[in-house]
Amino acid sequence: MAIVGAGVAGLAALRVLDRAGINARVIEARDRIGGRISTVRDPRLPYPIELGAEFIHGSAEEVIDVVGDAELVAYDIEGQRWRTKSGRLTRLDDYWTRLHPVMRNLKSVTTDRSFADFLSDKPGGQSASDARKLARTFVEGFHAADVEHISAKALADGGSPSEDPEEQRIMRIADGYDRIPRWLVRNLENRVATASVVEEIAWGPGAASISVRRNGSANLMSVRARAVIVTIPLGVLLASPGETGAIAFSPPLAVIDDARAHLAMGTVTRVVFLFDERWWTDTLAAAPRDASLDRLSFLHGESREFPIWWTLYPAHLPAMTGWTGGPRALRLAGGSHGDIEACAVASLAKNLGVSRRRVASHLQASWTHDWQTDPYSRGAYSYALVGGAGAAKRLARAVQRTIWIAGEAADAEGRNGTVHGAIGSGRRAAESVLRVLSSSPTRARAPLR
Numbered sequence: 001m002a003i004v005g006a007g008v009a010g011l012a013a014l015r016v017l018d019r020a021g022i023n024a025r026v027i028e029a030r031d032r033i034g035g036r037i038s039t040v041r042d043p044r045l046p047y048p049i050e051l052g053a054e055f056i057h058g059s060a061e062e063v064i065d066v067v068g069d070a071e072l073v074a075y076d077i078e079g080q081r082w083r084t085k086s087g088r089l090t091r092l093d094d095y096w097t098r099l100h101p102v103m104r105n106l107k108s109v110t111t112d113r114s115f116a117d118f119l120s121d122k123p124g125g126q127s128a129s130d131a132r133k134l135a136r137t138f139v140e141g142f143h144a145a146d147v148e149h150i151s152a153k154a155l156a157d158g159g160s161p162s163e164d165p166e167e168q169r170i171m172r173i174a175d176g177y178d179r180i181p182r183w184l185v186r187n188l189e190n191r192v193a194t195a196s197v198v199e200e201i202a203w204g205p206g207a208a209s210i211s212v213r214r215n216g217s218a219n220l221m222s223v224r225a226r227a228v229i230v231t232i233p234l235g236v237l238l239a240s241p242g243e244t245g246a247i248a249f250s251p252p253l254a255v256i257d258d259a260r261a262h263l264a265m266g267t268v269t270r271v272v273f274l275f276d277e278r279w280w281t282d283t284l285a286a287a288p289r290d291a292s293l294d295r296l297s298f299l300h301g302e303s304r305e306f307p308i309w310w311t312l313y314p315a316h317l318p319a320m321t322g323w324t325g326g327p328r329a330l331r332l333a334g335g336s337h338g339d340i341e342a343c344a345v346a347s348l349a350k351n352l353g354v355s356r357r358r359v360a361s362h363l364q365a366s367w368t369h370d371w372q373t374d375p376y377s378r379g380a381y382s383y384a385l386v387g388g389a390g391a392a393k394r395l396a397r398a399v400q401r402t403i404w405i406a407g408e409a410a411d412a413e414g415r416n417g418t419v420h421g422a423i424g425s426g427r428r429a430a431e432s433v434l435r436v437l438s439s440s441p442t443r444a445r446a447p448l449r
């Protein structure tokens, strides 16, 4: 039994199979586990720096369970939301309530359309034009999506956090998100082969032959398996043959063509800034008199490039993260670190109504990771295109009881783009494998080509 990809989906599948006594092996292209969870540590900041997943969104049962089992510390992010509007800083503590008059109308979408199309009907009425602006930025940022293409129906099916206080909850893991994959793989580390890129899976009902390139070697290694769970990101699944990371399935999988027509990989650029001090808590001309940004958690700015920023609040540390999703992030993809840093400095300056020089004078270090050009992610996370509301569920269906596609893009419950969705999807695939194995002989029933 083989699993491709050592992100949380692959590792969650490994655990389920191991518990059932199946000696599965994980094949991972990177030289580390965790995939789109990427935590770095720097001696200058007594706190982990997240370049991939950072938050636990909503009830996120699968992650909360691991937090409990692994005895990790996760805490709620409260603090204050601020917004820049016409160059002035104002409080935005009712963010979710403000979105609600728009987002609740998603439920009435019967024939699917894009979110931009949905907005063009002015949901919420004339008085909600500001809420529509916020909703647009929310969908671009949170779903990493192009509003011209994301399915309004899929957004409605996935539920909007504006409706449910439990789903509005945001938590962070104090020790770093990488503790989750580390816990999932505990005692099974020797089952994971890193620096091993799967290039081809030749398969027939009940058997697969996997071609793997280890450590960039000129020769391919062949691994045989009764069944394969493939957890590579959607962007890699849709890559053209011959591109780094792409897997050639022989014979090809119809579910991948279906996914190509109905799902897309969203784009995100994030940058983490370390400053010499929490300078934004000093007087800011754009803030109301006597107001303090000491408890700032999220800032919803006016800059087009990096509209969303957050601090490490409630930790009082001099760091801020800038975030942009959707087409704006795509424009930054492939840019140099210096260009992205300069763009983010200008954005933060605009959002706080200060000079670029002031931001730059406090800047000590910055980190970013280009998930778009990373060959083993090829984007940040998935979303459904118009007409694609059921596509993730179809992607998750077993192919001739031999190949299972899992990972965040194949979460059948509309929790794509999340760590909990990815864990859930990996577990479901493994449970489905166990059902098949318990009901069929393990011998290959068709010769491999």
Ligand SMILES: Cc1cc2nc3c(=O)[nH]c(=O)nc-3n(C[C@H](O)[C@H](O)[C@H](O)COP(=O)(O)OP(=O)(O)OC[C@H]3O[C@@H](n4cnc5c(N)ncnc54)[C@H](O)[C@@H]3O)c2cc1C
Binding pocket: 004, 005, 006, 007, 008, 009, 010, 027, 028, 029, 030, 033, 034, 035, 036, 037, 051, 052, 053, 054, 055, 056, 057, 196, 197, 198, 199, 231, 232, 233, 236, 245, 246, 247, 268, 270, 371, 376, 377, 379, 380, 381, 406, 407, 408, 409, 416, 417, 418, 419, 420, 422
């Ligand atoms: C910038 C960013 C911020 C995010 N923020 C959050 C957040 O705050 N909260 C949240 O819940 N979620 C967040 N997410 C989403 C979350 O990180 C993902 O949904 C989740 O980690 C996906 O897990 P996975 O196992 O499905 O995929 P991955 O973690 O991508 O694992 C797939 C693995 O497959 C490997 N692979 C690829 N190609 C091959 C190949 N050919 N051969 C072998 N191995 C291969 C990859 O290297 C990778 O390790 C964020 C994602 C990004 C990019």
